[in-house]
Amino acid sequence: SQTIHQWPATLVQPVGSPLSLECTVEGTSNPNLYWYRQAAGRGLQLLFYSVGIGQISSEVPQNLSASRPQDRQFILSSKKLLLSDSGFYLCAWSDRYGYTFGSGTRLTVV
Amino acid sequence: GESVGLHLPTLSVQEGDNSIINCAYSNSASDYFIWYKQESGKGPQFIIDIRSNMDKRQGQRVTVLLNKTVKHLSLQIAATQPGDSAVYFCAERPPGNDKIIFGKGTRLHILP
Numbered sequence: 001s002q003t004i005h006q007w008p009a010t011l012v013q014p015v016g017s018p019l020s021l022e023c024t025v026e027g028t029s030n031p032n033l034y035w036y037r038q039a040a041g042r043g044l045q046l047l048f049y050s051v052g053i054g055q056i057s058s059e060v061p062q063n064l065s066a067s068r069p070q071d072r073q074f075i076l077s078s079k080k081l082l083l084s085d086s087g088f089y090l091c092a093w094s095d096r097y098g099y100t101f102g103s104g105t106r107l108t109v110v
Numbered sequence: 111g112e113s114v115g116l117h118l119p120t121l122s123v124q125e126g127d128n129s130i131i132n133c134a135y136s137n138s139a140s141d142y143f144i145w146y147k148q149e150s151g152k153g154p155q156f157i158i159d160i161r162s163n164m165d166k167r168q169g170q171r172v173t174v175l176l177n178k179t180v181k182h183l184s185l186q187i188a189a190t191q192p193g194d195s196a197v198y199f200c201a202e203r204p205p206g207n208d209k210i211i212f213g214k215g216t217r218l219h220i221l222p
Contacts, residue, residue: 006153032208041118043214044154044199090153094208098144098201101153 002027006091006102013109019064019078021105023091026072031093033074035066038088038104050074081109118197120217129187133200133213138181140202144210145174145185148197157185157198187218195220 003026013019025031035047046059048066056066063082067075074091086109091102123129135143141162146154160167160174160183167174173186183200200213 034209041217043118044212046209049209088151092153094210098142098156098159098203099146099154099210101146101155104151104153106151 002093002100004091004093004100004102006105008105009103010106011108013081013107015083015109016080019076019081019085019107021076021089021091021107023074023076023102024072025074025093028072028093028095030071031095033068034092034094034099035074035076036090036092038090040088044090048076083109085109118215118217120219122219122221123190124221125190125192127190129185129190129194129218131185131187131198131200131216131218133183133185133216135181135183135200135202135213136211137202137204138178140204140211142203142210143174143176143183144201144203145172145183146199146201146212148199148215150196154199190218190220192220192222194218 006023032051034049036044037047038044048056048058050056050068053068053071064078089105092099144159145157147157148154158169158172158174160176165176171188175184187194197215197217199215201210203210
């Protein structure tokens with residue numbers, strides 16, 4: 001069966017520090033992968049999606065970047081975090097029948 | 111889209127009553143629709159789906175209704191329980207790709 005792993009679950013980082021959130025998928029090959037951000041009490045904002053290794057599409061201009069070094073690995077990064085980068089970050093993979101989400105990372109930039 | 115920045119609307123329902131959560135979708139050509147449930151601090155989880163060639167689908171205590179004429183989707187939860195307290199998102203899949211579009215979400219609050 002397919003599973004998706006996302007870590008860490010929570011993270012507190014100072015302004016200006018780098019960020020690396022990792023997401024891996026098991027039990028499927030060549031999945032479409034996504035990074036979403038969700039502010040408290042808000043909806044889901046699509047940040048990046050990837051249809052294959054090295055293929056990244058950015059949905060909104062921002063301080064973050066994404067990479068897909070392996071088929072089932074998707075990484076969200078920043079060189080210098082801003083206060084506005086705080087939020088709940090969700091990784092997901094999709095097939096024709098919908099999305100499966102990871103458990104999320106709550107990032108607090110202080 | 112714009113809705114991601116807005117506070118989620120809230121629906122308050124008495125425990126034991128039926129809940130109806132509504133959603134308007136955007137693309138009349140979308141062929142697949144999904145409802146997700148997101149509990150506090152967790153990722154969204156699949157509840158039920160429906161294809162565009164159907165107008166109703168039932169699961170365990172949940173029913174999804176699709177009205178393509180007015181591009182409206184609803185989720186009905188029978189005999190609402192405290193564990194149903196969550197944010198509910200509808201999603202549509204436009205034809206030709208796997209990327210789905212999420213609605214703005216509704217927070218379901220259960221009254222004792």
